[in-house]
Amino acid sequence: MTAIKALDSTEQPTGYHLPPLPYPFDALEPFLDSETMWFHHDGHHQAYVDQLNKVIAPYPQLHNLTIEDLLRRLDEVPEDIRLAVRDQGGGHANHQFLWKVIGSPRNTQPQGRLLEALNDEFGSLTLFQEQFTKLALKHLGSGWVFLVINPENNKLEIMALANNDSVLLHKRVGLLICDVWEHAYYLKYQNRHAEYLKAFWNIVDWEVVSARLDNFYAGKQQL
Numbered sequence: 001m002t003a004i005k006a007l008d009s010t011e012q013p014t015g016y017h018l019p020p021l022p023y024p025f026d027a028l029e030p031f032l033d034s035e036t037m038w039f040h041h042d043g044h045h046q047a048y049v050d051q052l053n054k055v056i057a058p059y060p061q062l063h064n065l066t067i068e069d070l071l072r073r074l075d076e077v078p079e080d081i082r083l084a085v086r087d088q089g090g091g092h093a094n095h096q097f098l099w100k101v102i103g104s105p106r107n108t109q110p111q112g113r114l115l116e117a118l119n120d121e122f123g124s125l126t127l128f129q130e131q132f133t134k135l136a137l138k139h140l141g142s143g144w145v146f147l148v149i150n151p152e153n154n155k156l157e158i159m160a161l162a163n164n165d166s167v168l169l170h171k172r173v174g175l176l177i178c179d180v181w182e183h184a185y186y187l188k189y190q191n192r193h194a195e196y197l198k199a200f201w202n203i204v205d206w207e208v209v210s211a212r213l214d215n216f217y218a219g220k221q222q223l
């Protein structure tokens with residue numbers, strides 16, 4: 001891995017930006033309401049991007065890295081901001097990942113290689129969903145639950161990470177992500193955690209999740 005280089009005088013630092021939500025705020029109704037989605041995307045996600053930009057502002061050599069590279073190369077980030085970059089950058093990366101794998105409820109199903117892998121690893125889609133939900137229920141508070149593939153053995157794993165930790169820091173490739181921070185559901189579900197997690201399965205876009213596994217096997221980079 002090459003060292004992070006300072007930009008030369010002709011390069012303009014870009015920093016990080018909030019990508020627009022890839023669907024309208026009310027697209028996930030009735031499972032997630034537009035107010036929750038607006039606060040979540042325009043409020044919480046924007047705040048992570050703003051904080052990240054603030055933290056890296058004195059270090060122009062970090063301004064042109066993709067968020068994936070910034071997290072993968074965290075050990076090269078100056079020590080005084082490393083923790084903040086892990087937290088704010090992880091928040092940005094995890095939310096960006098989340099918006100991609102959820103979408104309007106249209107009853108998609110895992111396909112092809114993903115369906116086979118879920119059956120091989122967990123027994124069935126239903127058994128996988130039960131295990132994932134069980135772990136998510138234990139982990140509610142501030143954190144995320146993921147379906148990942150481990151590139152060392154090509155096996156699927158369910159992984160729970162606290163705060164804004166990213167699977168990129170654990171050498172895994174994320175296929176699916178669920179936000180279990182209270183801000184993800186509290187306006188609609190309050191303390192009815194199980195109801196939120198049950199509703200979550202209705203907005204998972206399994207076509208995207210299946211494509212992510214195919215992309216992994218095709219060697220394509222993806223957040």
Ligand SMILES: [Fe+2]
Nearest residue numbers: 044179181184
């Ligand atoms: Fe969130």
